Amino acid sequence: MLIDSHVNLHAPQFDEDRDAVIARARDAGVGIMVEISDRVSTFEATHALAMAHPDIWCTVGTHPHEAKENPDLSAHTLTELASRPKVVGIGECGLDFHYDLSPRDVQAKVFRTHIEAARLSGLPLVVHTREADAVMADILREEHARAPFRFLMHCYTSGSELARISAEMGCWFSVSGIATFKAAEDVRALIRDMPADRIIVETDCPYLAPVPHRGRRNEPAYISHVLDKLAEIRGWSPDEARARTEDAFFALFDRIERP
Known part of the structure; x- marks a missing residue:
């Protein structure tokens, strides 16, 4: 079974052929997809996707780009939504200082709210971080010292020091598919040092299509290219890569029953 731990099937890029995309994923051997919430305000559509398909689960949260939409978001709201069936994580949340589409102080405040919701719900936190290594490290250290929580650094491309701290x-x-990009040797170097029992794979579709599909809309059906590249980088056989990432996935997203 293949697992895509991060899909954005609610995205408008799939409006014309969403069902066909899901069917192609299944035909490619994808048995589980995690549909990622990027706005609490659109969570109903995200949750509806999960409820409509036996092989799709979802998260609840607000991306740092959208943090300004609800700066007073409460952990209670998140945990209440997270109690629904098929919700398996909190996020995507975090910090993005590359685009700064929300004020940085608002991003940090909303991120801390998601951390509290992860603690209260017991669900893993899906973290987005870009060009915010120092602030991200400070927040993670402060919050983890206050009370621990589980978290995933999704599509990790930040620095080695933040990776070590995390x-x-x-x-x-x-x-993600970035690992297949010719110019991404720095990302491959990070992957070589990641803890072997805590690595999973994702497409982040419709973004970041892996080679040989780079430049096209990404789909869950392409997850095997990411897995093959991970195996190559780590020196694992394809079967070992699949087994290791599957074990790591179910250890993290433990609300999903393993088949």
Whole structure:
């Protein structure tokens, strides 16, 4: 079974052929997809996708780009929504200082709210971080010292120091199609040092299509290319890569019953 730990099937890029995309994923051997919430305000559509398909689960949260939409978002609201069937994580949340589409102080405030919701719900936190290594490290250290929580650094492309700090807190990492890009040797170097029992894979579709599909709309059906590249980078056989990432996925997203 293949697992895509991070899909955005609610995205408008799939409006014309969403059912066909899901069917192609199944035909390619994808048995589980995690549909990621990027706005609490659109969570109903995200949750509806999960409820409509036996092989799709979802998260609840607000992406740092959208943090300004609800700066007073409460952990109670998140945990209440997270109690619904098929919700398996909190996020995607975090910090993005590359685009700064929400004020940085608002991003940090809303991120801390998601951390509290992860603690209260017991669900893993799906973290987005871009060009915010120092602030991200400070927040993670402060919050983890206050009370621990489980978290995933999704599509990790940040620095080695933040990766080290996060790994010491026991976090998971997900590898995306970026690992296949010719110019991404720095990302491959990070992947070589990730904890072997806490690596999972994702497409982040419709974004970041892996080679040989780079430049096209990404789909869950392409997850095997990411898995093959991970195996190559780590020196694992394809079967070992699949088994290791599957074990890591179910250890993290433990609300999903393993088939």
